[in-house]
Amino acid sequence: MQDVTSTVMAFKGSHYDLGVATAHWLKKTKIMQNREKEWKKRTPRFDIDIKETYTIFQIYAPQIWEEIQGMQEVLNIPTKQMLLNFAHYRFTDLKDSGCSVYLGDNYLLRNYDYHPATYDGRYLLFQPIDGGLAQIGPTSRITGRMDGMNEAGLVMGYNFMHRKRPQNGFVCYMIGRLVLEYCKDVPEAIQFLKELPHRSSFSYIIMDKDLNHAIVEVSPRSVEVRFDRTCTNHFKLLTHENRNYTQESKERLQRVLKNVPQHVAAQEAFKVFNNPQYNIYSKLFKSWSGTIHTSLYKPQELEAWIALGENNMPRQFSFNHWLNNDEINLQPLEGKLDTELTFASY
Numbered sequence: 001m002q003d004v005t006s007t008v009m010a011f012k013g014s015h016y017d018l019g020v021a022t023a024h025w026l027k028k029t030k031i032m033q034n035r036e037k038e039w040k041k042r043t044p045r046f047d048i049d050i051k052e053t054y055t056i057f058q059i060y061a062p063q064i065w066e067e068i069q070g071m072q073e074v075l076n077i078p079t080k081q082m083l084l085n086f087a088h089y090r091f092t093d094l095k096d097s098g099c100s101v102y103l104g105d106n107y108l109l110r111n112y113d114y115h116p117a118t119y120d121g122r123y124l125l126f127q128p129i130d131g132g133l134a135q136i137g138p139t140s141r142i143t144g145r146m147d148g149m150n151e152a153g154l155v156m157g158y159n160f161m162h163r164k165r166p167q168n169g170f171v172c173y174m175i176g177r178l179v180l181e182y183c184k185d186v187p188e189a190i191q192f193l194k195e196l197p198h199r200s201s202f203s204y205i206i207m208d209k210d211l212n213h214a215i216v217e218v219s220p221r222s223v224e225v226r227f228d229r230t231c232t233n234h235f236k237l238l239t240h241e242n243r244n245y246t247q248e249s250k251e252r253l254q255r256v257l258k259n260v261p262q263h264v265a266a267q268e269a270f271k272v273f274n275n276p277q278y279n280i281y282s283k284l285f286k287s288w289s290g291t292i293h294t295s296l297y298k299p300q301e302l303e304a305w306i307a308l309g310e311n312n313m314p315r316q317f318s319f320n321h322w323l324n325n326d327e328i329n330l331q332p333l334e335g336k337l338d339t340e341l342t343f344a345s346y
Contacts (some may be wrong), residue, residue, distance in 0.1 A: 004342075010126075012127040014132075015063040015130055016067065018067055019068060019072075023072075030344070031120065033343050045129075047090075050080060053089050061182075064174075069072050071086060088144055088174035089168075098248070099112055100253075101157050103229040107266045108297045109270060111274075113282050115290070116173060120345060122345070123137070133150040133182070136149055136317060139292060140247060146158065147149070148297075149306075150180045154189060156176055158202045159233055160172070160233055161241065162242065164201070164339050168197060169199040169220060170196060186208045189204075199220065201220070203215050204216045207299055217241075232256070233246070274310060274312060292337070294314070303318055307332050310336065312335045
């Protein structure tokens with residue numbers, strides 16, 4: 001069992017200035033060195049086209065392009081390398097992973113399951129002054145989000161489905177960021193997800209301040225929407241897009257349904273997701289399916305909870321207070337993971 005930590009960063013300003021601040025943080029970590037090692041071991045199965053990536057960002061996310069430019073100003077590395085590591089738009093590979101999501105009466109709860117070596121170890125509160133919505137949540141691959149909430153009360157998490165037949169498009173963590181950056185409610189998010197070019201197949205689980213909710217099943221070829229309260233790692237509508245093996249995902253879904261009854265309070269549901277005894281929390285870190293954090297979002301209160309590792313008390317952030325310039329706890333998050341694998345920032 002190892003102790004792990006995650007930096008908590010709060011930033012109000014332009015996207016470009018966020019990029020500068022992020023790059024200075026990066027230089028204090030081992031993320032860039034670890035990423036270079038990974039690219040040497042695993043040749044990318046996609047291309048980087050600078051001109052086309054610039055064009056697609058001007059259509060969907062011009063401010064995030066400015067953020068990348070701010071990072072490049074400090075890191076001083078070639079544009080192609082910047083896009084490889086931070087733009088998350090692919091032309092032409094994901095490991096198998098798991099995640100579990102439950103939509104309560106007034107909250108979204110999820111376990112983020114993946115490989116620790118891909119985890120930034122950074123929790124970011126960001127309020128832009130140059131367009132886009134303020135957001136809170138953990139970052140993924142520096143510029144992306146694997147789950148989070150924005151100032152309008154829209155909450156998002158995603159679950160991996162498969163990596164068959166990828167196409168040109170954004171990858172999951174940038175899509176998660178884009179949804180939080182530009183969508184205020186569930187109808188807007190559904191429409192946006194239908195318009196975006198998708199690299200691979202995922203389910204995006206969303207809830208808004210009015211407690212509307214949806215699970216948007218996405219592949220590079222089609223998008224379907226279902227209105228359900230649970231999601232693991234198989235499609236229920238786009239079943240022809242599922243992986244050949246979905247038994248583990250279906251069994252985990254049954255454990256969620258069994259152990260998290262309808263109308264259960266947020267605190268009780270969080271304990272079930274974060275306690276390995278219920279077999280929703282996973283320790284399969286070497287298989288790219290270990291639970292790194294458990295997060296919960298209350299859109300009506302603009303409240304975000306997160307716990308690193310297992311059997312941990314969540315840190316509770318009042319995003320609303322921070323937006324109104326109240327002080328919040330910015331001490332690093334702490335937890336325990338039952339693995340020797342370390343975060344990308346170590």
